[in-house]
Amino acid sequence: MSDQPDDDTSTDNQLELTPNSTPFEIEHVVDRISNSEFNEWYAEQQFETNILDGKAYFNGPSPPKDPERHTPSKLLQCHRKATYARQNAPREDTPPEGLFWIGSEFEEDIIVPFLQDIAPDELYVQNSLWIDTTITAGESDVQLRGSTDPAIVTEDAEPVFLTEIKTTTSLDHLSEPKQHHKAQLHAYLYALNDEHDDFSITNGLLIYGSRKTLDLKVFPVTFDSEFWETVVTWMQAQTEYEGNGELPPADPERDWECNYCSFKRRCGQTDTPYSDIGTDGFLPMFAEYHRKNVVEYLEAHSDVGAKLTPVLAQTYPDLVEHYGAYDWSCPRCSETWAWDAVDWGGDPANPPLCPTCAEDGELMTLSGPSPNSQL
Template identity: 65%
Template sequence: MSDPSKDEPLGRDSPFPNSDTDAHEVMLDRITNRAFNEWYSEQQFQNNILEGQAYFNGPSPPKDPEQHTPSKLLQCHRKTSYARKNAPREGTPPEGLFWIGSEFEKQVVVPFLQAMTTPNTYVANSLWIDTEIAIGGTELSLRGSTDPAIVTADAEPLFVTEIKTTTSLDHLSEPKPHHRAQLHAYLYALDQEYDHSITKGLVVYGSRKTLNIESFHVRFEPKFWEHVVDWMQTQTEYEQSSELPPATPERDWECNYCSFKHRCGEAETPYIDTGCDGLLPVFDKYDRQNLQEYLEAHEDHNARLTPTLAHHFPDLVEKFGVYDWGCSACGSSFDWDGVDWDGNVDDLPFCPECAEAGELVTLSGPEAGSQLNVDPE
């Protein structure tokens, strides 16, 4: 076998240099979390086009106040508004959890349900629901897709399921309220659509560690559904009045894992009760994918990078542009790269104008609520 170090040099366009050591270094540079996330995102993008689902590429348009999605029911009102209005998400998107949940449903639960069906019953991957609920002079809209359903040979539903994955099944004695609400939404909508009664469902939890499952039978309960509809009406009223809802987590620990905890005020950063629009001015914890989705969703409203994020993602500057640094004391503004700064948000640059006058005032990007629709000139 020939010695690789003595082989002829690789072609000019080859990704690897002429030594194993250099090739190893190139691979180390290439195999990063960022590269993996970008690769996986591109795979999803291409697959959506392949499957005729290009509408999944990019963020969903903001929901009308009256329109609701089953998966968002009975959750924190403020978190729901942030998500429905495409507020910029903080941290890294839990793509792995979404993928595991989808694959668990497709590769494990659906085949299991097919094996458990009785004669003349079948499994449908999902059913579309679209129904209206009249309450208090308002027409609420409920749209979405169910998880697998047991159907007749004519594809008419007999009962539906809601499949969830979780870290552990310990201490799980009943369905979580928002999962129960989600299933109730499906039952209500399907019962309205079909001639026969559809009042039963199944919430199935699967452990991501062991693949064990825990299932709970759920019967449609009018009283509980009234509670869910009241929640929908309240959410609609907040959004119709352009009011930021209160933070109402189901459990205290939920704020720690919320994608909006910094703008909400539930983190150790100087932000609180921030509205749905705009990037936090000197915040640098936005994931690249989340950031791009936000900027693309608000491109028509002149969304741009903050100076802080321009230093972190300089390759996005040309595509999206950057807001100026601003001084709250003298009102001066400066190009994002026109002041000396190393990108450390704990040590922000000082205003040159104020410094000349003997005062040290730190610069900042524009406040979140004032960013969109700013004149680019």
């Protein structure tokens, strides 16, 4: 008699699937496929990649910029937006990792190989060039630091021609380069021309690529000293605002830019009850800060003991143990309560009522501390 089991018993220890059943292992996978789980996974991948590439300094918030130091990618933008970004004010929108990733892939996997194929035989393509230059402007100096997009260079790595690569949703209404992109390319041209005394580099190309179709629009750019003066003037003004501790005016190049700004609520460009808020602190009754933005802000201000507002503590309770949370407070009676000690439905549009005032027949709503009193 054969020692092999009969066919009807051979699957006793195997996973049996039916059209209406889902094995536990698959249910576990389904449960873990979520936006938050994916974001945490992607953040960890980026963390490991930065360490592998020797760029661990990317694994934390960038330090606030000194007033005189400028980054080419932030030039000629709304002064207030630039200050918010440069001083690590908490961002109100979703972190743009997806856009950064697409832009990086477009540059590295498409444009660089294309440039390598079309570059003359005696020239080469270099992924980026580092710049660090000081500009004397009137009675003050400003500093430019950053790295270019791919450049055409000689065999000695001397720059001959620069590119600045941007991705966008649509090219339909793009008839000329955006001014802050043109300013960015000018900054690189100026710095490299300043660093290489033996020859001049004055030309570059702004390349816009569609994220949907991979179509291109290209705009040749030649260094224009008159335009560059407007950029230097912008840097001087930005340095002066921040050096004096002033919140700059909101002056976008186009009005619609406010709709897409990462700081529009604290600036006052929405119907929320805030305006002209400085760079420090969360908006007390705003619950929609993305988790990554919350952590980045808290880490960037850990030396001064930044905490979660009561609203954010209820949104991300697991962060409270590490970062702490401010108390609820009443503007009428000045009583305070721990973030989790007040019965509240969680809707920021309907803040919790003060229990003490309610006993006195007064309906007063509680709030977290104002942004300027959070540090």
